[in-house]
Amino acid sequence: MKVSELSAESGVSVATIKFYLREGLLHAGLQTAANQADYDGGHVRRLRLIRALIDVGELPIAAVRATLTAVDDESTSLHDAFGAVMHGLDTVPPDDTAPDIAAARREVDAWLRRRRWKIEPDAPAPHALATAVAILRQFDFPVTLADFDEAAASAERSAEFEVAYARGMADRAAAVETMLIGTVVFERALAEIRRLALEAVSARTERRHGSGPRRPV
Amino acid sequence: MKVSELSAESGVSVATIKFYLREGLLHAGLQTAANQADYDGGHVRRLRLIRALIDVGELPIAAVRATLTAVDDESTSLHDAFGAVMHGLDTVPPDDTAPDIAAARREVDAWLRRRRWKIEPDAPAPHALATAVAILRQFDFPVTLADFDEAAASAERSAEFEVAYARGMADRAAAVETMLIGTVVFERALAEIRRLALEAVSARTERRHGSGPRRPV
DNA sequence: ACAAATGGATAGCGGAACTATCCACTGACC
DNA sequence: GGTCAGTGGATAGTTCCGCTATCCATTTGT
Numbered sequence: 001m002k003v004s005e006l007s008a009e010s011g012v013s014v015a016t017i018k019f020y021l022r023e024g025l026l027h028a029g030l031q032t033a034a035n036q037a038d039y040d041g042g043h044v045r046r047l048r049l050i051r052a053l054i055d056v057g058e059l060p061i062a063a064v065r066a067t068l069t070a071v072d073d074e075s076t077s078l079h080d081a082f083g084a085v086m087h088g089l090d091t092v093p094p095d096d097t098a099p100d101i102a103a104a105r106r107e108v109d110a111w112l113r114r115r116r117w118k119i120e121p122d123a124p125a126p127h128a129l130a131t132a133v134a135i136l137r138q139f140d141f142p143v144t145l146a147d148f149d150e151a152a153a154s155a156e157r158s159a160e161f162e163v164a165y166a167r168g169m170a171d172r173a174a175a176v177e178t179m180l181i182g183t184v185v186f187e188r189a190l191a192e193i194r195r196l197a198l199e200a201v202s203a204r205t206e207r208r209h210g211s212g213p214r215r216p217v
Numbered sequence: 218m219k220v221s222e223l224s225a226e227s228g229v230s231v232a233t234i235k236f237y238l239r240e241g242l243l244h245a246g247l248q249t250a251a252n253q254a255d256y257d258g259g260h261v262r263r264l265r266l267i268r269a270l271i272d273v274g275e276l277p278i279a280a281v282r283a284t285l286t287a288v289d290d291e292s293t294s295l296h297d298a299f300g301a302v303m304h305g306l307d308t309v310p311p312d313d314t315a316p317d318i319a320a321a322r323r324e325v326d327a328w329l330r331r332r333r334w335k336i337e338p339d340a341p342a343p344h345a346l347a348t349a350v351a352i353l354r355q356f357d358f359p360v361t362l363a364d365f366d367e368a369a370a371s372a373e374r375s376a377e378f379e380v381a382y383a384r385g386m387a388d389r390a391a392a393v394e395t396m397l398i399g400t401v402v403f404e405r406a407l408a409e410i411r412r413l414a415l416e417a418v419s420a421r422t423e424r425r426h427g428s429g430p431r432r433p434v
Numbered sequence: 435a436c437a438a439a440t441g442g443a444t445a446g447c448g449g450a451a452c453t454a455t456c457c458a459c460t461g462a463c464c
Numbered sequence: 465g466g467t468c469a470g471t472g473g474a475t476a477g478t479t480c481c482g483c484t485a486t487c488c489a490t491t492t493g494t
Contacts, residue, residue, distance in 0.1 A: 003440070011315075015484050018441080023482095028441095035441045035490050052352050054482090058275075061482070079423040086412055098228075117417035125412045132406040135269050139398045151407055154371060155414035163418045181356045183415060187408055189349040190368055194404055195303055195342045197372035200334035201380045202396075206296040220471070232453050235472080240451095245472095252459055252472045271451095278451070 001029075001039040010047040017047070025050050025065055027072075049177060053088075057184035063088025071176045078167070081176045083120060085183055090124035100137065105130035111145040115152060162186070218246075218256045227264040234264070242267050242282055244289075266394060270305075274401035280305025288393045295384070298393045300337065302400055307341035317354065322347035328362040332369060379403070 007014045020026040026046055029037035046068075053059045053067065063085075070076045070084040108130045112119055119126060136143045162182045169175040224231045237243040243263055246254035263285075270276045270284065280302075287293045287301040325347045329336055336343060353360045379399045386392040 079419045118420050125409045129409040132402050135402050152410050155411045159414040159418040185349050185352050192342045192346040194372045197376040201376040202296045203335050
């Protein structure tokens with residue numbers, strides 16, 4: 001398979017494929033001559049993975065590279081490869097540690113201990129969660145970490161399913177890839193479902209409260 | 218309050234405040250002289266809202282403007298104002314309607330009808346969900362819309378709570394603002410919890426499967 | 435024999451979100 | 465009342481990102 005065919009197969013332009021090759025996201029094809037190389041199904045699949053991470057996961061190129069490097073390194077554990085996507089998904093803020101975020105962060109850490117969730121200390125997710133809580137409070141939402149207990153239990157159940165599914169794969173590469181896609185794409189799907197639910201409920205109650213342009217409730 | 222004070226209060230630089238004023242995200246202060254204006258708590262609050270939409274919701278400036286315009290327009294219903302954020306959250310893809318996405322889209326629409334969720338026909342969420350499903354299938358996940366039933370039911374319950382909470386606010390402006398923050402920030406918080414759950418479960422099973430760098434399962 | 439395509443290198447582009455500079459002016463302190 | 469940092473307003477510049485476009489020497493298929 002040559003570039004033009006790879007491009008047709010994957011829907012990614014030749015120029016962009018070249019760019020990904022340069023950036024080290026896609027491994028070079030098998031060289032058959034000074035200016036000829038041969039690509040295979042692995043390249044198609046890899047391109048699909050790259051596009052999924054970029055389009056659905058909205059990872060920046062650098063994070064995609066870091067993730068794929070971990071994926072390709074056989075000595076990286078499934079768990080660590082997976083950690084790489086996590087870091088890519090959450091853009092780590094520079095240092096904005098406002099006092100109320102710090103307070104929320106301590107609550108988050110206590111909550112994680114209570115749940116017996118062992119999280120890498122410099123993972124971005126706890127900080128992001130603390131930030132979200134702090135912002136909700138700024139806007140007068142009376143929110144506690146306990147309010148997330150149900151969501152956490154449900155997330156844990158589905159995480160167990162997903163991880164078991166990935167670990168059941170034939171080989172490590174497939175397991176890591178499955179984990180990546182599962183993380184990124186399921187997250188997106190669930191977010192969309194939440195949005196749909198909000199829109200549906202909002203529409204329903206709008207009708208109940210009277211149709212047409214509304215005045216204050 | 219003058220710019221420098223507003224800047225200190227909100228943590229947004231003067232240059233950026235000027236930029237937001239120019240872009241129409243922030244309404245001008247009360248003019249007291251040719252080159253003097255007075256800002257108040259409303260401006261601080263608005264800046265916080267803008268930053269939340271940009272930082273947490275990752276909305277582009279244009280979407281923030283569209284949203285805030287709907288918020289400020291008294292004749293826009295709560296539901297419609299809320300629809301504006303939805304459109305901003307999902308970056309609408311140009312036209313990439315691959316055949317497998319179209320098929321998934323039909324399933325999504327049927328699923329929505331089954332749930333009796335009335336969704337605006339050109340809302341981006343159903344398309345995004347269909348895309349996610351199509352991608353999962355490309356990677357051999359045997360996924361059905363029915364697999365999302367539980368998540369949907371749970372999303373609906375929390376949406377009902379959120380909408381009721383917002384509709385209970387004293388005035389329309391507060392209700393819309395609450396809805397916005399709730400949508401964007403809760404979504405983020407739930408996503409982070411999902412990531413934490415995955416990391417915790419992954420770490421736990423990693424240990425069970427043996428520590429240190431892993432070979433194929 | 436020769437047009438089309440390839441790999442490799444380098445330069446350019448367009449959008450987004452700020453940031454910096456300049457200016458004429460003013461309000462607040464000395 | 466002088467002065468000077470700060471202000472609003474306008475305009476231009478910067479940085480980053482994710483591609484695109486162009487060039488070129490080689491090679492391939494016909």
